[in-house]
Amino acid sequence: MTKRIKLNAVTVNGPTVSPGLWAHPDDRSREYRDLQYWTDIARTLEAARFDSLFFADMLGLYDVYRASPAPALEQAIQVPINDPTYLIPALAHVTENLGFAVTISTTYEQPYPVARRLSTLDQLTGGRVGWNIVTSNLPSAARLYGHAEEIPASDRYDRAEEFLDVAYKLWETSWEDDAEIVDKAGKRYVDIDKVHDIGHVGTHFSVYGTHTVQPTPQRTPFLFQAGSSERGRQFAATHAEAVFLNTPTAGATKTIIDDIRRRAEDAGRDPASVLFFPKITPITGENDEAASARFSDFLSYSNKEGIFTLLGAWTGLDFSTSDDSRKIAFLERADQRGLVESLRRKQPGARLDVDELANVFAFGTSWLSIGGPEKLADAIEEYIEETGADGFNVASVVQPSTVAEFARHVVPELQRRGRVQTEYQPGTYRQKISGGDARVRADHPAAAVALQAGVSR
Amino acid sequence: MTKRIKLNAVTVNGPTVSPGLWAHPDDRSREYRDLQYWTDIARTLEAARFDSLFFADMLGLYDVYRASPAPALEQAIQVPINDPTYLIPALAHVTENLGFAVTISTTYEQPYPVARRLSTLDQLTGGRVGWNIVTSNLPSAARLYGHAEEIPASDRYDRAEEFLDVAYKLWETSWEDDAEIVDKAGKRYVDIDKVHDIGHVGTHFSVYGTHTVQPTPQRTPFLFQAGSSERGRQFAATHAEAVFLNTPTAGATKTIIDDIRRRAEDAGRDPASVLFFPKITPITGENDEAASARFSDFLSYSNKEGIFTLLGAWTGLDFSTSDDSRKIAFLERADQRGLVESLRRKQPGARLDVDELANVFAFGTSWLSIGGPEKLADAIEEYIEETGADGFNVASVVQPSTVAEFARHVVPELQRRGRVQTEYQPGTYRQKISGGDARVRADHPAAAVALQAGVSR
Numbered sequence: 001m002t003k004r005i006k007l008n009a010v011t012v013n014g015p016t017v018s019p020g021l022w023a024h025p026d027d028r029s030r031e032y033r034d035l036q037y038w039t040d041i042a043r044t045l046e047a048a049r050f051d052s053l054f055f056a057d058m059l060g061l062y063d064v065y066r067a068s069p070a071p072a073l074e075q076a077i078q079v080p081i082n083d084p085t086y087l088i089p090a091l092a093h094v095t096e097n098l099g100f101a102v103t104i105s106t107t108y109e110q111p112y113p114v115a116r117r118l119s120t121l122d123q124l125t126g127g128r129v130g131w132n133i134v135t136s137n138l139p140s141a142a143r144l145y146g147h148a149e150e151i152p153a154s155d156r157y158d159r160a161e162e163f164l165d166v167a168y169k170l171w172e173t174s175w176e177d178d179a180e181i182v183d184k185a186g187k188r189y190v191d192i193d194k195v196h197d198i199g200h201v202g203t204h205f206s207v208y209g210t211h212t213v214q215p216t217p218q219r220t221p222f223l224f225q226a227g228s229s230e231r232g233r234q235f236a237a238t239h240a241e242a243v244f245l246n247t248p249t250a251g252a253t254k255t256i257i258d259d260i261r262r263r264a265e266d267a268g269r270d271p272a273s274v275l276f277f278p279k280i281t282p283i284t285g286e287n288d289e290a291a292s293a294r295f296s297d298f299l300s301y302s303n304k305e306g307i308f309t310l311l312g313a314w315t316g317l318d319f320s321t322s323d324d325s326r327k328i329a330f331l332e333r334a335d336q337r338g339l340v341e342s343l344r345r346k347q348p349g350a351r352l353d354v355d356e357l358a359n360v361f362a363f364g365t366s367w368l369s370i371g372g373p374e375k376l377a378d379a380i381e382e383y384i385e386e387t388g389a390d391g392f393n394v395a396s397v398v399q400p401s402t403v404a405e406f407a408r409h410v411v412p413e414l415q416r417r418g419r420v421q422t423e424y425q426p427g428t429y430r431q432k433i434s435g436g437d438a439r440v441r442a443d444h445p446a447a448a449v450a451l452q453a454g455v456s457r
Numbered sequence: 458m459t460k461r462i463k464l465n466a467v468t469v470n471g472p473t474v475s476p477g478l479w480a481h482p483d484d485r486s487r488e489y490r491d492l493q494y495w496t497d498i499a500r501t502l503e504a505a506r507f508d509s510l511f512f513a514d515m516l517g518l519y520d521v522y523r524a525s526p527a528p529a530l531e532q533a534i535q536v537p538i539n540d541p542t543y544l545i546p547a548l549a550h551v552t553e554n555l556g557f558a559v560t561i562s563t564t565y566e567q568p569y570p571v572a573r574r575l576s577t578l579d580q581l582t583g584g585r586v587g588w589n590i591v592t593s594n595l596p597s598a599a600r601l602y603g604h605a606e607e608i609p610a611s612d613r614y615d616r617a618e619e620f621l622d623v624a625y626k627l628w629e630t631s632w633e634d635d636a637e638i639v640d641k642a643g644k645r646y647v648d649i650d651k652v653h654d655i656g657h658v659g660t661h662f663s664v665y666g667t668h669t670v671q672p673t674p675q676r677t678p679f680l681f682q683a684g685s686s687e688r689g690r691q692f693a694a695t696h697a698e699a700v701f702l703n704t705p706t707a708g709a710t711k712t713i714i715d716d717i718r719r720r721a722e723d724a725g726r727d728p729a730s731v732l733f734f735p736k737i738t739p740i741t742g743e744n745d746e747a748a749s750a751r752f753s754d755f756l757s758y759s760n761k762e763g764i765f766t767l768l769g770a771w772t773g774l775d776f777s778t779s780d781d782s783r784k785i786a787f788l789e790r791a792d793q794r795g796l797v798e799s800l801r802r803k804q805p806g807a808r809l810d811v812d813e814l815a816n817v818f819a820f821g822t823s824w825l826s827i828g829g830p831e832k833l834a835d836a837i838e839e840y841i842e843e844t845g846a847d848g849f850n851v852a853s854v855v856q857p858s859t860v861a862e863f864a865r866h867v868v869p870e871l872q873r874r875g876r877v878q879t880e881y882q883p884g885t886y887r888q889k890i891s892g893g894d895a896r897v898r899a900d901h902p903a904a905a906v907a908l909q910a911g912v913s914r
Contacts, residue, residue, distance in 0.1 A: 013577075016646065023641040030639065033580045035550050059570075060666060069667070076646035080632075080671040083570075083577040089547040090581070093492050112601045113516075113540075113566065120470075120540040123490045124547070143665040144569045175537075182487065184480040187760060189473065189533040208600040209517060210526070214537040303644060 005384055005419045006391030006433060007411075008101065008277055009045055009403050010054045010244075013084040016076040017396045018281075018363055019306025021298065027398040032082065035090050041400045042091040045098055048407035049421045051433045052099030052130060053091070054224075054244070054393060055084030059105060060141030064312030065305075066320050069140065075306035085117060092125040099429035101130030101224055107156050108136070108145040111166035112207055118221050119171065119213035127217025127428030127438060132224040132244065133235075135160050138313075157231045162204045164239055168446040169198040171219045173453035174211035196455060219439055219457070220446045222430045228256060237263030238445060241434065242275035244393055246314070246366050248334040253278045254387040261388075269443045275390040275434065279366035280380070283397060284409045287372035295370045298397050302362035304354065311361055319354065334365055363397055373413040380410075381419060462841055462876045463848030463890060464868075465511045465558065465734055466502055466860050467701075471538040474853045475738075475820055476763025478755065479533060484855040489539065492547050498857045499548040502555055505864035506878045508890045509556030509587060510548070511681075511701070511850060512541030516562060517598030521769030522762075523777050526597065532763035542574060549582040556886035558587030558681055564613050565593070565602040568623035569664055575678050576628065576670035584674025584885030584895060589681040589701065592617050592689075595770075614688045619661045621696055625903040626655040628676045630910035631668035653912060676896055676914070677903045679887045685713060694720030695902060698891065699732035701850055703771070703823050705791040710735045711844040718845075726900045732847040732891065736823035737837070740854060741866045744829035752827045755854050759819035761811065768818055776811065791822055820854055830870040837867075838876060 015030045016022040022029060031037035045053055058078045061069035072079050088100045100121075104114055122129045135156035136142075142150040151159075179194035200207040225240035227233060228247075236243050237260045247253040253276075261271035283298065285291040308319045315330050324343055331340045339357060369379050383389065396402035414420040425431060428438045439457070440446040450457055472487045473479040479486060488494035502510055515535045518526040529536050545557045557578075561571055579586045592613035593599075599607040608616075636651035657664040682697035684690060685704075693700050694717045704710040710733075718728035740755065742748040765776045772787050781800055788797045796814060826836050840846065853859035871877040882888060885895045896914070897903040907914055 020644065022639070022646055023644065035546065035581055039550070058669070060669070070649045073647045073649045073652055073667070074645050079667075079669055081669050082580060083574050083670075086543070086546045086574070086577045086581055089492065089543045089545075090550045093496070093547045093550060108567065109570065110565070110602050112603075117540050117543070120543045123539060124492055124543055140666055143663075144669075145567050146569075146663050148663070182479070187477065187480065188531050189479055190530045192527045192530045195530055206600075206603050206605070209597055210530070210536075212515070212517070212536055212538050212601075213540075 002419065003384075003390070004421060005380065005414065006275065006277070007050045007420060008052045008054045008391065008393045009041075009050055010056060010279065010393040010395050011041075011399060012056050012058070012078055012081055013087060014076065014078060014081040017399045018302070019075055019077060019310060020301050020303025021398050022076060024298065024301045024398050026401040029399045038087050038091055039094045041403070042095050042098055044400060044404055044407055046095045048411045049424060050098065050407075051391070052101050052429065054101040054130075054132065055087065055103060056132075057081065057084050057103040058138065058141070059108070059136060060138040060144050062138070062309050062313040063140055064316060064318050065308045067318060071305045071309045075303055075309060077306050077309045085121065088121050088129065089124050092128060097128075097424035097432065099128045099130055099222070099433060100125065101132055101222070103132040103134050105134050105136040106160040106163040107151060108141070110207075111163045111205060112170065114163075115167045115170045115211065116213055119211070119216050122216035122218050122221050123213065127430075129218070130222040130224055130242075130429055132226060133160065133164070133239065134226065153229065154231065157235055159204045160235065162202045164445075165202070165449065166198070166200050166205050166207050168220060168449040169200055169207075169453070170211040172440075172446050172450035172457060173455050174198055175214050176456045177215055178456065180214055194456070196453070215457070217428045217438055218430050222433065233260050234263055236260050237269070237274070238267050240274060241430070241440070241444070242277060242390075245276060245278040245389075246364075247278055248365050250367075250383050250386045251335070252333070253389060257388050270441070273434070273436070273441055273443070276388070277391050277393045278383075278387065278389050279364070279395050280392040281363045281366065281368045281395045281397060282376055282402065282406045282410060283363075283368070283370045284376055284405050285372060286409065288375055291371050291375075299359065299362055302358065304358040307358045307361055308354075311365070314365060319357070336360060364395060366395070373409045376410045377413040377417060377419075380414065381417070459876065460841075460847070461878060462837065462871065463732065463734070464507045464877060465509045465848070465850045466498075466507055467511045467513060467736065467850040467852050468498075468856060469513050469515070469535055469538055470541040470544060471533065471535060473533040474856045475759070476532055476534060476767060477758050477760025478855050481755065481758045481855050483858045486856045495544050495548055496551045498860070499552050499555055501857060501861050501864055503552045505868045506881065507555065507864075508848070509558050509886065511558040511587070511589065512544065512560060513589075514538065514541050514560040515595065515598070516565070516593060517595040517601050519595075519766050519770040520597055521773060521775050522765045524775060528762045528766045532760055532766060534763050534766045542578065545578050545586065546581050549585060554585075554881035554889065556585045556587055556679070556890060557582065558589055558679070560589040560591055562591050562593040563617040563620040564608060565598070568620045568662060569627065571620075572624045572627045572668065573670055576668070576673050579673035579675050579678050580670065584887070586675070587679040587681050587699070587886055589683060590617065590621070590696065591683065610686065611688065614692055616661045617692065619659045621902075622659070622906065623655070623657050623662050623664050625677060625906040626657055626664075626910070627668040629897075629903050629907035629914060630912050631655055632671045633913045634672055635913065637671055651913070653910070672914070674885045674895055675887050679890065690717050691720055693717050694726070694731070695724050697731060698887070698897070698901070699734060699847075702733060702735040702846075703821075704735055705822050707824075707840050707843045708792070709790070710840075710846060714845050727898070730891070730893070730898055730900070733845070734848050734850045735840075735844065735846050736821065736852050737849040738820045738823065738825045738852045738854060739833055739859065739863045739867060740820075740825070740827045741833055741862050742829060743866065745832055748828050748832075756816065756819055759815065761815040764815045764818055765811075768822070771822060776814070793817060821852060823852070830866045833867045834870040834874060834876075837871065838874070
């Protein structure tokens, strides 16, 4: 039996989704301040039976390239960027099944208010919320939050571990399922014996009291993570129910998936229960020729300064100054042998051909797939087969056209092949996307927290 | 010319609006987890031309009465309570003119993320957001946020002052109005010379960087405050564009209004520009008899434990134990001479008649007004005349019936008298409710921050 391929659309709550493409006539990203723009997108995704819409988020400005935030600002590369969590209630109101995953950092805030926000969203959406847990890696965000510099990564992960422990206690142990009794005769709304103070005392947090939100459909929202460092993979293997990947090749995708699944197994979890979503940027049309023409058209709008701003943020390399050995290492990871060779061949003192580099990474460092319905469906099936991934994060070149065209041309072909769903499963987001229960699996650490507390849930 | 009387409805994002009334057959508060329940309320308010819906909020549990959170939990007194900010995007989607005011504390979070949330809401609602600034006074909230005990009030106000200074800088000075150029020919989305790092260094906060949200319709959301202490009044006189009052009598209302207006004038502001909204709990019907019957019916559901939980939170007095002199002082402030007399007459050792006390405060400590359309309209006009208030915060006994009945019976009578609006004014919430500009007035401290920064806005 072939497994179902799951689909998320990935976006940001800002005016541009791909460097320079804000100038393309089909791009409507600038309408991000208008709810109607978003409700249209959500309806398109639900009609195509996408599992979810995933909002990335940034808490500061990218400033590695040219050691300045100016290129990010000038090209609107993930800035301005509005808080994406506030789109969810409005989009939930116009949809019935679409899930909403959203990035929230554990680094700068207290666990209680974050848990409360996610609980509120889970309740308002009827259990359709996912949380992409990030630890942040932007010094500019740290400075906006009052820190002189970014907190070191290992400290951020230590904090994230305890942050989740507190959140699990609030979500899974504070209110038992039958605490709300609404006993009109006995004049008791709540059975106070079934509401508990979490009494958390730890290294980073001390949190006393009961959660202010009663149990929500999922309790713990469906958990995503996207870390690729050693510590990030271990964190994902421990906590993530699904992992977003931004990997340059199918080989790199498979390596990470195998590694995290092995770690998950070591942690006592069913490795198959951790879902993986590498990013794909599809450029499609009625046939291969139309897709190629679309690609050429898009490429003519792409913007080098914007591309290097993104590459700088993702790699930590300032392509305006950094030395060739680090560039070569990055290009080797990205499987860009041609660029590596040209870099090695160039005369001492000559620069890497930035135009060529910019063309290669015009639409990101992950999988760019160009073709008509059959070609893309073939490629997608092959990628899934080769990597063990469970689906894709579909990224856009222009919004909403990229996703709309994927939904129009590629989704029906994948549906004909029986590879993507034609109807949603009932239940919460966790049930729909994982096929499991409404609540976390018994082998997940959130369930262990509940078990240890001995509360009925 | 008589001034227009402005109307807000006040509520919480939780299952009960009045102690014990959750058991009343008309009360649907328990549906608070359902967006449809809220969209119905918002549509009712907009049809009746209410200015706004105001969400109070609590970050912890009330635990003064019986020195325990148990009574609050058992009667669901402002717990469970979901984050109210997430209702706003969905309610904005189904309305065009209704404003949304929401309580957010300055005590536990950093100014940047709070400013970003409010900016996002202002943008998604087309400028229909108000912020009720509170400094919190709940030790239980402090403990959920990782503090051993509540921060002293004077420290909270010092922090709030600086918090606002940072927020004003982010909202008013970081992005000039014409920073977004979207120059397709020149390939520049933003004019980087018109985006500024706020570079704030202070006692409580250091915040470097640019705001991540570009200018919103109001920039600074319309600002409410509700402090009644000496420091709270001074804070309101400095920053508030409107003040919520929870005062027991018209006399007490007038005293506070006169005091804050005098302080505002001393601070260089137009005292008339500060709007005042005392709370009214209306019980009405087709005529006075129907209203009286409704009141008796409601009273039979009221719950003493719940009432004392609220009284405890509002007064700091535990009515199960505190001494009579403090009770008398509270009752005198509430103008309850009969209760004061009975307390003074009682035998040593005897307790205050708690049943009588509970009946008097069954629906809060502020103005309870019972009657048919004409009686209530008369009383409302008289109260406005006597106090100098600008409108009311309409509180509910049962939700949504109380507001729906007020809209059905009393609003049309006030409209006939030309005292409440029959159509909305164009523009942002600030324009609609204050009759002023979209942005803060020139005599407001947020405008001074902008002026000092010398940015174009």
